[in-house]
Amino acid sequence: MKIPVIIDTDPGVDDTLAILLALASPELDVLAIIVSFGNTDTEASYLNIFKLYKAISLHIKKHPDAQSRFPGFSSSRKVILARGAEGPLEGDLHSAQYFHGRDGLGGITTRHPDLSLEGDIPLEHPQLQIVGKPGVEVALELIRSQPARAVTYIALGPLTNLAKLVQLDESIVRSRLGRIVCMGGALDVPGNTSPVAEFNFFADPFAVKELLVPTPPSLGIPLERFLLLPLDITTVHQLSFPFYKERVDPAFESTSKPSQPEGKSVLTHFTSSFLERTREIMIEFGNDAMELHDIVAVWCAIENPPVEVEAEGAIPTLRPGWKAVKRKFEVERTGELTRGMLVVDRRDDEGAYAPGSNRAEVQAELEKHKFIHSGMYESTALPAQVEVEESAQTDPLPGHPSGVPVVYETPGPQALVQLMLERIWGVAN
Numbered sequence: 001m002k003i004p005v006i007i008d009t010d011p012g013v014d015d016t017l018a019i020l021l022a023l024a025s026p027e028l029d030v031l032a033i034i035v036s037f038g039n040t041d042t043e044a045s046y047l048n049i050f051k052l053y054k055a056i057s058l059h060i061k062k063h064p065d066a067q068s069r070f071p072g073f074s075s076s077r078k079v080i081l082a083r084g085a086e087g088p089l090e091g092d093l094h095s096a097q098y099f100h101g102r103d104g105l106g107g108i109t110t111r112h113p114d115l116s117l118e119g120d121i122p123l124e125h126p127q128l129q130i131v132g133k134p135g136v137e138v139a140l141e142l143i144r145s146q147p148a149r150a151v152t153y154i155a156l157g158p159l160t161n162l163a164k165l166v167q168l169d170e171s172i173v174r175s176r177l178g179r180i181v182c183m184g185g186a187l188d189v190p191g192n193t194s195p196v197a198e199f200n201f202f203a204d205p206f207a208v209k210e211l212l213v214p215t216p217p218s219l220g221i222p223l224e225r226f227l228l229l230p231l232d233i234t235t236v237h238q239l240s241f242p243f244y245k246e247r248v249d250p251a252f253e254s255t256s257k258p259s260q261p262e263g264k265s266v267l268t269h270f271t272s273s274f275l276e277r278t279r280e281i282m283i284e285f286g287n288d289a290m291e292l293h294d295i296v297a298v299w300c301a302i303e304n305p306p307v308e309v310e311a312e313g314a315i316p317t318l319r320p321g322w323k324a325v326k327r328k329f330e331v332e333r334t335g336e337l338t339r340g341m342l343v344v345d346r347r348d349d350e351g352a353y354a355p356g357s358n359r360a361e362v363q364a365e366l367e368k369h370k371f372i373h374s375g376m377y378e379s380t381a382l383p384a385q386v387e388v389e390e391s392a393q394t395d396p397l398p399g400h401p402s403g404v405p406v407v408y409e410t411p412g413p414q415a416l417v418q419l420m421l422e423r424i425w426g427v428a429n
Contacts, residue, residue, distance in 0.1 A: 003029065003302075004031050004142075005029065005152045005301060006152075007019060007032070008135075009033060009036070010038025010040070011045045011049060012048075013274055014290070014292060014293050014295060017271070017294070017295050017420070020052065020267075021302075022301075023071075024424055025072065028072060030079050031079070031146075032079060032080035032081070032082060032139065032142055033049055033081050035081075035084055035135070036083075036086070036135070036158060036160060037086050037087055037203070038199070038203055041086070042085070046081075046121070050122070051108075051115060051270075055266055055267055055269075057126070059266040060073075062266060063265060066265075079127065079129065082131050084134070084160070085135075085164065087160075088158065088203060089207050089210070090206045090333075108274050112258065112273045139161070140169055140172060143172055143176050144176065146176075150178050152181060152301050152305070153177060153181070154297060155182040156294040158203040158204040159184065160204045162180070163211055173221065174222050178306025179306040181298075181301045182227065183230075183296065183297035184200035185208070185342045187230050187344060188232055189232050191231070194339070196338050197332075197338070201340040202339055203340070209333060212226075212331070212404050223403075224310040224311065224316060224405075225316060226316070227300060227316055227405055227406075228407065229300060232406075233407050237291070237410070237417075238289040239420065240288065241279045241289055244275070248421070248425050248427060249268050252272045254280050255277050259276060275290060292420075300410070304317075313402050315405045321412075322410055323407070324408065327406045328344070328403045329344045329404070331343070
């Protein structure tokens with residue numbers, strides 16, 4: 001049975017690949033795509049959905065046998081497309097155009113006009129049901145119309161839309177939404193937008209606070225149906241650009257040698273046209289690979305459908321190969337340098353002091369033996385990974401949520417890349 005999903009996205013580079021994977025996955029029934037600010041502004045995000053659908057449509061027109069590869073695109077029921085939030089709940093508006101480009105797709109609007117839209121935004125579309133009502137209202141109606149605990153909400157951008165959805169009707173969200181899969185945050189690794197913050201949580205930390213660490217704790221979303229995929233787990237899932245060139249597009253290079261449509265499928269030309277700029281940026285960061293952040297979240301939704309009954313306070317039920325642990329943190333909302341940081345109390349975390357020792361215990365032992373230390377006590381070890389977190393961090397506290405379920409293990413990067421090759425580009429093993 002298919003999993004009905006609502007995709008909340010700010011279509012930049014990895015979001016676009018994530019949506020392609022969703023539309024190419026027979027396990028999912030994409031009910032709606034809600035676009036918002038984030039990687040670029042809401043209007044550019046909205047246009048990118050039409051560009052994506054245009055690429056699939058042209059691809060299928062040239063290769064009719066590929067239609068079966070995109071069940072979400074060829075569905076008899078149109079996917080609803082709606083606009084979501086144009087800015088955060090509070091605070092300044094930020095975007096990731098420095099990485100994704102002004103149009104969100106690495107500048108293909110000017111570099112590849114053949115992949116851009118012609119004329120005005122269409123009011124009708126063969127595969128999309130274009131609506132004027134706010135995305136949160138669309139999401140609420142869909143959650144009400146589907147069986148209870150059936151819908152998975154996939155949050156690929158800032159959590160603003162989800163926070164507004166809870167504000168609109170908290171009882172419906174808490175009683176009927178089946179699962180929420182969210183890509184966001186950084187716990188034990190550096191951020192990607194700042195030294196300490198991942199972009200989605202940086203873009204609207206107020207929404208993160210309201211949903212995941214609310215005051216009082218009785219508010220927010222049911223965490224036994226929530227899965228967080230932070231940079232800690234998503235960053236290790238990568239698509240090597242030399243591998244992409246070997247297996248998908250032998251002519252792939254960079255903006256110095258832009259993709260040409262001749263000799264390749266439309267879909268390959270489309271993905272190469274926005275990945276060529278991404279490659280340049282990633283090489284500047286010292287990595288000739290694409291990090292598959294949002295794609296991991298869609299993969300998680302594919303592999304882990306909602307369970308009708310989840311015990312309150314439990315970690316969501318996951319299939320073999322997937323593991324999660326509860327983490328406690330607060331989110332910094334207004335820090336001059338730390339906006340969007342997930343602040344973990346490491347004072348009693350064995351990974352915080354070297355090597356593998358409890359800080360309080362080490363200090364007590366030093367004092368017991370009257371040891372005089374001339375240097376720093378602080379650890380120089382690598383950050384603790386989620387799976388080795390001290391039990392004091394995860395044990396329930398009276399009157400406080402027992403933590404946010406965080407995915408720390410998947411079936412592995414190779415499994416995801418192979419899935420993408422087969423489903424998005426039709427490349428066999």
